[in-house]
Amino acid sequence: MVSPAPKIAVENLRLSYGHKEVLHGISFTVAPREILGVIGPAQSGKTSLLRCINRTVEFTPGAVMTGTVRVDGEDVMRVPDVYGLRRKIGMVAPLPVGLPLTIYDNVAFAPRCAGVTDPAELDARVERCLRQAALWEEVKDRLDTLGTKLSGGQQQRLTIARALSHDPEILCLDEFSIAIDPVTTMRIEDVLKELRAHVTILLVTNLTQQARRLADRTMFLWNGNIVEIGPTEEIFSDHPKDRRTFEYVNGIFG
Amino acid sequence: MNPPPVRQARSALSLWGERAIEWIIRLCGISAVIFVFSIFLFVFLEGAPLIPDLNWIQVIFSPEWYPTSRSNVRYGVGAMIIGTLSVTGLAMLFAVPFGLGAAVFVSEFCGGRLKETLKVVIEMLAAIPSIVWGFIGLSVMNHLIQTWLPAPVGLNLFNAALLLALMSVPIIVSIGEDALKAVPDSYREAALALGATRWQTVYRVLLPAARNGLLAAVLLGVGRAIGETMAVLMATGHAVNIPTSLFDPIRTLTATIAAELGETAVGSPHYRMLFLIGLMLFSITFVVNLLADLAVRGVRRQ
Numbered sequence: 001m002v003s004p005a006p007k008i009a010v011e012n013l014r015l016s017y018g019h020k021e022v023l024h025g026i027s028f029t030v031a032p033r034e035i036l037g038v039i040g041p042a043q044s045g046k047t048s049l050l051r052c053i054n055r056t057v058e059f060t061p062g063a064v065m066t067g068t069v070r071v072d073g074e075d076v077m078r079v080p081d082v083y084g085l086r087r088k089i090g091m092v093a094p095l096p097v098g099l100p101l102t103i104y105d106n107v108a109f110a111p112r113c114a115g116v117t118d119p120a121e122l123d124a125r126v127e128r129c130l131r132q133a134a135l136w137e138e139v140k141d142r143l144d145t146l147g148t149k150l151s152g153g154q155q156q157r158l159t160i161a162r163a164l165s166h167d168p169e170i171l172c173l174d175e176f177s178i179a180i181d182p183v184t185t186m187r188i189e190d191v192l193k194e195l196r197a198h199v200t201i202l203l204v205t206n207l208t209q210q211a212r213r214l215a216d217r218t219m220f221l222w223n224g225n226i227v228e229i230g231p232t233e234e235i236f237s238d239h240p241k242d243r244r245t246f247e248y249v250n251g252i253f254g
Numbered sequence: 255m256n257p258p259p260v261r262q263a264r265s266a267l268s269l270w271g272e273r274a275i276e277w278i279i280r281l282c283g284i285s286a287v288i289f290v291f292s293i294f295l296f297v298f299l300e301g302a303p304l305i306p307d308l309n310w311i312q313v314i315f316s317p318e319w320y321p322t323s324r325s326n327v328r329y330g331v332g333a334m335i336i337g338t339l340s341v342t343g344l345a346m347l348f349a350v351p352f353g354l355g356a357a358v359f360v361s362e363f364c365g366g367r368l369k370e371t372l373k374v375v376i377e378m379l380a381a382i383p384s385i386v387w388g389f390i391g392l393s394v395m396n397h398l399i400q401t402w403l404p405a406p407v408g409l410n411l412f413n414a415a416l417l418l419a420l421m422s423v424p425i426i427v428s429i430g431e432d433a434l435k436a437v438p439d440s441y442r443e444a445a446l447a448l449g450a451t452r453w454q455t456v457y458r459v460l461l462p463a464a465r466n467g468l469l470a471a472v473l474l475g476v477g478r479a480i481g482e483t484m485a486v487l488m489a490t491g492h493a494v495n496i497p498t499s500l501f502d503p504i505r506t507l508t509a510t511i512a513a514e515l516g517e518t519a520v521g522s523p524h525y526r527m528l529f530l531i532g533l534m535l536f537s538i539t540f541v542v543n544l545l546a547d548l549a550v551r552g553v554r555r556q
Binding site (some may be wrong): 163 | 439440441442443444445446447448449450451454458459462463
């Protein structure tokens with residue numbers, strides 16, 4: 001069987017902030033339309049890894065990245081249009097950052113930056129994305145209030161809607177359910193399952209069961225190294241390749 | 255062994271000490287209000303005796319300023335009000351776009367050494383004494399204007415407005431830059447992560463987010479321009495005249511006070527009239543600040 005060209009290919013990626021190296025040369029690939037779960041304890045480099053993929057890591061002074069990250073075969077450090085690259089990737093940060101704009105403008109922000117001006121199309125997009133993020137019903141009557149006035153969980157869903165607003169081919173979710181109640185989380189997880197039809201998803205999560213529910217494959221990242229990457233059933237089985245994986249997944253990591 | 259328990263009760267001295275400090279701090283806060291009110295009161299009391307003797311419609315609208323006339327004294331400050339407003343307005347027309355643009359550039363588009371250098375230079379620009387600006391206006395700027403622009407011989411409105419613009423730009427830049435710097439980096443990162451370019455980030459996110467601070471920057475620039483005395487005294491031509499073109503000489507309220515107060519007898523009507531002009535300046539700045547406050551509130555409600 002010939003495997004399809006990977007959507008994301010990370011090769012020997014090293015990242016350091018000043019003198020502190022946080023990713024110690026990791027390599028993995030993500031296939032198109034795959035959900036890759038990324039689990040691991042705090043400080044293991046999960047968020048930094050996502051920031052390397054859409055190159056937002058370069059806004060941190062002192063961050064030095066070596067190795068290559070390829071998206072669709074293109075080295076992200078050499079793409080001619082980094083804005084286009086970032087538009088290809090939807091990113092949801094763990095702490096929601098509502099832009100100081102109205103709810104509508106928050107969601108319409110990326111399409112507008114990409115040059116969409118038709119009001120009808122913007123309206124449709126905003127509604128679709130807010131529905132996908134399970135927020136539409138709560139905010140449909142006050143789209144012109146400030147996004148920053150929403151509650152923490154609502155802002156989190158607003159950032160999800162925003163990440164979907166520019167039809168990304170890759171969705172990077174970093175702890176998206178951190179401030180969202182379980183029922184709403186399940187609704188969003190259902191949406192993610194639908195999105196799998198045409199979007200590649202990187203799901204960073206502290207809820208190992210969430211990775212188990214959603215991910216095709218799961219990667220266990222620890223201290224900037226990949227401990228194990230494999231099919232989710234295997235990672236969560238009683239006999240993963242590495243004993244540490246078993247211990248982490250079962251909550252007896254010491 | 256257990257550490258000794260923390261004593262719960264505090265000594266009377268420490269309680270009184272704290273109360274005293276609280277009062278001192280309160281006094282510092284209130285003193286600002288006291289100063290403003292007492293200055294206002296002083297200016298008002300010096301000018302007040304003349305108020306009932308004046309024909310206010312004539313004072314405000316008439317351009318006839320003959321405070322020392324023997325037969326027919328007229329205190330019309332209309333021309334000076336228009337002079338002050340026009341020179342300030344024209345200055346802001348130059349200074350606001352230029353100052354805000356420079357603030358955006360310094361804060362968002364340049365980095366490292368260039369940024370530090372620019373900030374130092376801009377602060378130096380703010381530190382140039384206004385008499386030096388006036389001097390530049392008289393000797394350099396006026397010469398350039400006479401040479402390159404279709405201006406009649408003499409000092410004029412345009413010259414003074416350029417000076418005022420140059421004087422307010424550093425204030426607008428440094429306060430505007432602070433306002434932009436106060437916008438959390440997470441906004442920038444979020445916007446850029448959504449594929450916005452740097453300029454899109456600036457005008458779609460940063461400018462709205464820093465709105466209040468930028469408005470404050472502009473208003474401090476306006477305040478500087480309205481209150482400026484020496485440079486406009488030297489560079490406007492100091493002629494009581496309602497300007498009809500950019501190159502007409504004008505006179506401002508501030509320059510009138512500066513030029514004439516030394517020559518009046520204390521307590522004379524002319525002396526009191528100058529204090530009333532001071533009161534008008536007070537009112538103008540008050541109205542500007544009030545409008546700004548309302549604007550900021552309106553923006554917030556939205």
